[in-house]
Amino acid sequence: xxxxxxxxxxxxxxxxxxxxxxxxxxxxxxxxxxxxxxxxxxxxxxxxxxxxxxxxxxxxxxxxxxxxxxxxxxxxxxxxxxxxxxxxxxxxxxxxxxxxxxxxxxxxxxxxxxxxxxxxxxxxxxxxxxxxxxxxxxxxxxxxxxxxxxxxxxxxxxxxxxxxxxxxxxxxxxxxxxxxxxxxxxxxxxxxxxxxxxxxxxxxxxxxxxxxxxxxxxxxxxxxxxxxxxxxxxxxxxxxxxxxxxxx
Amino acid sequence: xxxxxxxxxxxxxxxxxxxxxxxxxxxxxxxxxxxxxxxxxxxxxxxxxxxxxxxxxxxxxxxxxxxxxxxxxxxxxxxxxxxxxxxxxxxxxxxxxxxxxxxxxxxxxxxxxxxxxxxxxxxxxxxxxxxxxxxxxxxxxxxxxxxxxxxxxxxxxxxxxxxxxxxxxxxxxxxxxxxxxxxxxxxxxxxxxxxxxxxxxxxxxxxxxxxxxxxxxxxxxxxxxxxxxxxxxxxxxxxxxxxxxxxxxxxxxxxxxxxxxxxxxxxxxxxxxxxxxxxxxxxxxxxxxxxxxxxxxxxxxxxxxxxxxxxxxxxx
Ligand SMILES: Nc1ncnc2c1ncn2[C@@H]1O[C@H](COP(=O)(O)OP(=O)(O)O)[C@@H](O)[C@H]1O
Ligand SMILES: [Mg+2]
Numbered sequence: 193x194x195x196x197x198x199x200x201x202x203x204x205x206x207x208x209x210x211x212x213x214x215x216x217x218x219x220x221x222x223x224x225x226x227x228x229x230x231x232x233x234x235x236x237x238x239x240x241x242x243x244x245x246x247x248x249x250x251x252x253x254x255x256x257x258x259x260x261x262x263x264x265x266x267x268x269x270x271x272x273x274x275x276x277x278x279x280x281x282x283x284x285x286x287x288x289x290x291x292x293x294x295x296x297x298x299x300x301x302x303x304x305x306x307x308x309x310x311x312x313x314x315x316x317x318x319x320x321x322x323x324x325x326x327x328x329x330x331x332x333x334x335x336x337x338x339x340x341x342x343x344x345x346x347x348x349x350x351x352x353x354x355x356x357x358x359x360x361x362x363x364x365x366x367x368x369x370x371x372x373x374x375x376x377x378x379x380x381x382x383x384x385x386x387x388x389x390x391x392x393x394x395x396x397x398x399x400x401x402x403x404x405x406x407x408x409x410x411x412x413x414x415x416x417x418x419x420x421x422x423x424x425x426x427x428x429x430x431x432x433x434x435x436x437x438x439x440x
Numbered sequence: 441x442x443x444x445x446x447x448x449x450x451x452x453x454x455x456x457x458x459x460x461x462x463x464x465x466x467x468x469x470x471x472x473x474x475x476x477x478x479x480x481x482x483x484x485x486x487x488x489x490x491x492x493x494x495x496x497x498x499x500x501x502x503x504x505x506x507x508x509x510x511x512x513x514x515x516x517x518x519x520x521x522x523x524x525x526x527x528x529x530x531x532x533x534x535x536x537x538x539x540x541x542x543x544x545x546x547x548x549x550x551x552x553x554x555x556x557x558x559x560x561x562x563x564x565x566x567x568x569x570x571x572x573x574x575x576x577x578x579x580x581x582x583x584x585x586x587x588x589x590x591x592x593x594x595x596x597x598x599x600x601x602x603x604x605x606x607x608x609x610x611x612x613x614x615x616x617x618x619x620x621x622x623x624x625x626x627x628x629x630x631x632x633x634x635x636x637x638x639x640x641x642x643x644x645x646x647x648x649x650x651x652x653x654x655x656x657x658x659x660x661x662x663x664x665x666x667x668x669x670x671x672x673x674x675x676x677x678x679x680x681x682x683x684x685x686x687x688x689x690x691x692x693x694x695x696x697x698x699x700x701x702x703x704x705x706x707x708x709x710x711x712x713x714x715x716x717x718x719x720x721x722x723x724x725x726x727x728x729x730x731x732x733x734x735x736x737x738x739x740x741x742x743x744x745x746x747x748x749x750x751x752x753x754x755x756x
Contacts, residue, residue: 202544
């Protein structure tokens with residue numbers, strides 16, 4: 193079986209063009225939110241918490257902030273990408289095209305992930321205006337960025353079809369996932385609970401790539417992220433293969 | 441020659457339990473224009489959507505040019521173009537972008553020259569940079585046709601392509617379909633406008649309540665079921681049909697100047713000779729005459745008149 197690469201490209205280009213049309217909304221709003229987070233967390237809380245693990249609080253929250261944006265934006269983009277054709281009825285064309293579930297997912301997820309990665313980098317640049325940053329492992333920083341963007345684009349893509357509301361789950365998971373604190377400051381019981389939150393591993397690994405400090409070992413972070421990616425891929429593959437809720 | 445589409449024992453039961461198709465067997469010949477006629481809810485769209493992969497079949501099988509639509513869906517779908525019944529279009533994309541998207545989706549490399557030709561043929565070239573949302577309904581319909589033709593399909597499905605399209609545009613679309621057939625494309629269209637089937641089709645299939653009632657060459661169908669009428673323009677007004685002619689199926693127009701005789705083209709004797717002899721015997725003279733062939737519509741109404749109510753039959 194050969195891949196229909198033209199179709200993957202067509203979906204990707206089409207989705208990126210849609211992103212391009214709404215470029216300002218897509219960039220301005222996260223940049224403003226990021227700045228607000230810096231004002232609220234950095235200035236207000238930073239007055240009391242000066243540093244965590246030897247890192248200035250303002251700098252400490254940057255990786256968490258990027259992750260928060262990455263997760264919410266990937267989720268929103270990917271689920272919107274596949275929801276839209278269903279809403280307008282243009283999904284008839286996807287269903288009647290010689291494309292596999294994998295190719296459709298690649299196109300949509302690829303575009304959503306690309307947009308998230310660009311956003312992540314923009315937020316990173318914005319952060320630089322507020323706090324001095326150091327990135328110890330740029331390669332791993334990018335790896336986590338890309339991996340996370342893809343994983344969450346995939347999960348949104350899949351779960352939208354199961355009619356879940358990913359946003360409702362994502363936001364609390366991120367806030368409780370050590371984005372703005374180290375889970376080491378929590379009582380032991382809550383530390384254990386936190387370990388069931390996959391976002392903890394993403395944030396921890398991502399932060400390690402900046403400052404070489406982590407709540408959990410970076411290897412564990414990487415493994416959990418990869419596992420999560422595989423699980424999401426499997427779910428999306430199953431949903432498309434069975435035509436779940438897409439076909440009558 | 442091997443048929444381009446073979447449908448065998450195709451049935452569809454929707455999740456609601458509704459039996460939309462009941463064991464359809466049908467073969468579409470290579471290069472023909474096939475018109476699928478039937479009242480609303482007959483199952484036309486369901487049949488097309490199954491072949492195109494939008495609806496799952498319940499039983500039976502379909503092959504398109506030898507490719508099974510399930511086990512070899514890539515082979516089947518890549519040679520099919522579909523123009524759906526509903527105007528499902530993008531909104532903010534340009535005509536050019538959406539048509540090129542379709543070509544890519546169907547696995548074809550870019551070919552601006554082909555897309556340009558398609559848009560020109562459909563009189564959409566000057567709209568190529570317009571956002572789809574700014575186009576009229578008729579133009580959107582043509583955009584959908586352009587999308588379906590963007591990847592050079594061998595088989596084109598047109599699901600009620602001219603519903604709600606004005607007469608001039610409809611004629612233009614027929615022209616496009618004729619040119620497609622001339623270039624070897626097989627066209628399957630469903631329609632409410634019987635005039636359309638009559639004008640365009642090589643063969644006609646009539647579907648009613650999920651069953652194929654009849655499949656026939658259009659010409660043969662019209663010959664077989666067609667009634668003809670002989671209309672005589674009388675020289676002198678008649679008040680009523682003379683009793684001597686009461687054996688004939690005659691009707692008199694209100695102004696008393698036209699006498700219409702209905703006869704069956706199939707019967708051995710049409711009775712025309714006798715009628716004319718009786719007329720001259722009765723001193724009824726006429727200065728002109730012509731015949732009318734019954735339309736496909738009359739035939740169709742005859743066929744499905746079992747369900748006397750066919751309010752969905754729209755004639756332009
Ligand atoms: N998704 C669906 N679920 C249940 N019933 C459906 C569905 N789609 C169509 N039907 C029913 O199947 C019948 C055939 O519909 P359709 O194929 O659209 O007819 P046509 O195109 O000939 O007007 C109709 O009675 C319609 O209500
Ligand atoms: Mg229909």
